[in-house]
Amino acid sequence: MPLDNMEQIIDQLGRAHADFKQKVETELAEVKAGVKAAPADLAKVNEALDRLSSAKDALEAKHAAEQKRLDDLEKRLNRPGGGGEAGNMLEAELKSMNDLLRSHAGVLQRPMGPEIDADGLKSYREGFKSYLRGGDNRLSDAERKAMSSGSNPDGGYLVHADTTGRIVQRVYETSPIRQIANVQTISTDALEGMNDLDQAADMVMLNETTGPSETSTPQVGTWRIPVWEGAVEPRATQKLLEDASVDVEAWLARKTADRIARGQNRRFVLGSGANEPRGFTAYPVATTGDDTRAWGTLQVIGTGVNGDFAASSPGDILFDMVGAFKDAYLQNARWVTRREVITKIRKFKDGQGQYLWQPGLQQGQPQQIIGFPVTVAQDMPTLGASSLSMSFGDFQEGYQIVDRLGITVIRDHLTAKPYVKFWTRVRFGGGVVNFEAIKHIRFA
Numbered sequence: 285m286p287l288d289n290m291e292q293i294i295d296q297l298g299r300a301h302a303d304f305k306q307k308v309e310t311e312l313a314e315v316k317a318g319v320k321a322a323p324a325d326l327a328k329v330n331e332a333l334d335r336l337s338s339a340k341d342a343l344e345a346k347h348a349a350e351q352k353r354l355d356d357l358e359k360r361l362n363r364p365g366g367g368g369e370a371g372n373m374l375e376a377e378l379k380s381m382n383d384l385l386r387s388h389a390g391v392l393q394r395p396m397g398p399e400i401d402a403d404g405l406k407s408y409r410e411g412f413k414s415y416l417r418g419g420d421n422r423l424s425d426a427e428r429k430a431m432s433s434g435s436n437p438d439g440g441y442l443v444h445a446d447t448t449g450r451i452v453q454r455v456y457e458t459s460p461i462r463q464i465a466n467v468q469t470i471s472t473d474a475l476e477g478m479n480d481l482d483q484a485a486d487m488v489m490l491n492e493t494t495g496p497s498e499t500s501t502p503q504v505g506t507w508r509i510p511v512w513e514g515a516v517e518p519r520a521t522q523k524l525l526e527d528a529s530v531d532v533e534a535w536l537a538r539k540t541a542d543r544i545a546r547g548q549n550r551r552f553v554l555g556s557g558a559n560e561p562r563g564f565t566a567y568p569v570a571t572t573g574d575d576t577r578a579w580g581t582l583q584v585i586g587t588g589v590n591g592d593f594a595a596s597s598p599g600d601i602l603f604d605m606v607g608a609f610k611d612a613y614l615q616n617a618r619w620v621t622r623r624e625v626i627t628k629i630r631k632f633k634d635g636q637g638q639y640l641w642q643p644g645l646q647q648g649q650p651q652q653i654i655g656f657p658v659t660v661a662q663d664m665p666t667l668g669a670s671s672l673s674m675s676f677g678d679f680q681e682g683y684q685i686v687d688r689l690g691i692t693v694i695r696d697h698l699t700a701k702p703y704v705k706f707w708t709r710v711r712f713g714g715g716v717v718n719f720e721a722i723k724h725i726r727f728a
Contacts (some may be wrong), residue, residue: 378405383471385442412443416532416706417525419695443536443691443708451691454541460659461552464618465683465714474510475686477717479579509715511688512560516543516710519703536693540708552685552714553663561714564683564722565665565672573608574720582719583608584726590669591727592628599632599640602654605676605725613678613721618650618657621674622664629653670728682721686713 382399400408411427443451455462468475518539525532548561555563569584570577577583585604588594593601609617632640642652650657656676665671688711696705716722 374402374405378402380448381405381408386471413532415695416536416693419697443693448691451537451541451544452687454537455545455548460620460661461549461663461679461683462685464620464659464679465552465685466680467685467687469687470511471688472511473688474508475684475713476506476508477684479507507715507717509561509684509686509713509717511686511711511713513709513711514544514547514560515707516540516547517705517707518543519700519705521702522697522704523702525704536706536708540691540706544708544710548710548712548714549661550663552683553661554665555714557715561685561712562716563714564675564679564716565724567716567719569672569724569726574610577719579719582716583723584672585723586726586728589727591667591671593632593727599629599634599654601725602629602632602640605723606654606656608723609677610720613681616678616680617676618659618679619653619674619676620659620661620664620679622662622666623660624667625664625674626651626653626658626660667727670726672724672726674725674727675722676725677722678718679722682716682718684715684717688712 378400385400407427411423414423414427516539518536520535551561551563553563553565555561556566564582568581570581571584571586573583585601585608587598587601593599606614606617626641630639630641634640640654642655650659652658664675665673667673692709694707694709696707699705
């Protein structure tokens with residue numbers, strides 16, 4: 285029987301019992317007062333009252349047992365591997381946290397120790413909150429023991445998996461380059477891959493008396509995207525942190541995520557590659573096509589006018605850009621440019637007077653230029669002589685973003701009293717891996 289039906293029956297039975305008891309007590313009071321004679325079946329009435337009371341007690345006991353069974357079942361489901369939604373989330377967080385600790389131990393070249401369980405994760409989370417509020421001195425012995433798995437030599441602690449996820453989620457929401465590029469999380473200091481750029485020699489035709497001869501073997505190269513370190517340093521007063529009503533973790537995630545997002549997004553576009561990721565506009569460029577251009581160089585098509593489109597048929601260059609791509613890259617291709625460039629393109633028309641720019645007519649659908657979606661990225665170079673202010677291509681195939689596991693927070697309550705500074709370190713990288721998949725329009 286469902287619990288809600290059982291509760292209704294208990295409620296109805298309880299009201300019937302109360303009404304019957306009230307009626308019996310009223311009749312007994314009238315008998316004692318001499319108003320009416322005692323009923324002949326008074327003993328039967330009392331017996332019925334006892335049976336009704338016993339039935340109500342038995343049903344309440346059954347309800348309590350059923351509720352306990354459901355509570356125990358929910359607890360089992362919410363354990364890691366239990367199959368429930370909360371349990372699955374906890375299991376994923378445990379895996380992420382242990383990966384985090386394993387990666388950190390590898391960097392420090394020390395053994396990780398045993399993996400933490402659900403109780404250990406809870407202790408670590410509580411210890412991290414205490415550390416944010418009051419530093420190492422605020423930690424109890426139990427919290428200090430739990431936090432030892434994430435300690436590092438420079439006095440900081442790893443942001444636990446749940447807070448890390450909230451920070452990363454905010455980064456994804458505010459960084460358009462992350463939405464269109466390929467993103468991979470690693471546990472080493474670089475991501476490496478293979479470049480298969482060569483092809484075997486042409487097929488040789490044989491006859492009855494001619495044997496096969498050796499042909500050239502294709503060469504394979506490698507690419508490497510190193511991980512760089514960046515940091516942000518939000519601060520708060522010690523008094524604010526000591527206020528129990530403040531969610532310090534949420535505050536830290538909110539403050540750091542915005543700065544991390546803007547800093548990373550700018551470098552994915554403009555980064556020089558020296559002590560920072562290399563942005564896709566920072567690579568050498570050439571006007572030659574894919575068949576003759578050196579690998580490591582991106583193709584550009586010029587507008588013919590410094591800082592602007594051509595005065596006559598300005599939209600032709602958009603079609604020239606699409607035509608420069610191999611068909612395989614057009615399936616997921618898009619434009620990436622500044623808002624000012626889109627404003628100019630909105631005025632372009634084709635030979636039939638139709639605008640080349642199309643707005644997104646449905647919710648969640650991006651605006652389009654000649655049928656390809658547009659990503660607005662204000663970090664693109666501003667319009668000027670020889671500026672690369674507009675790019676086109678398959679960024680999922682062409683640009684690789686690398687996230688290093690682990691965000692570390694170091695609490696500094698000494699150098700900026702009465703403020704407490706939270707030096708939050710991030711490690712990430714980025715670079716072009718396919719130099720055919722992305723091309724630029726050069727305003728020159």
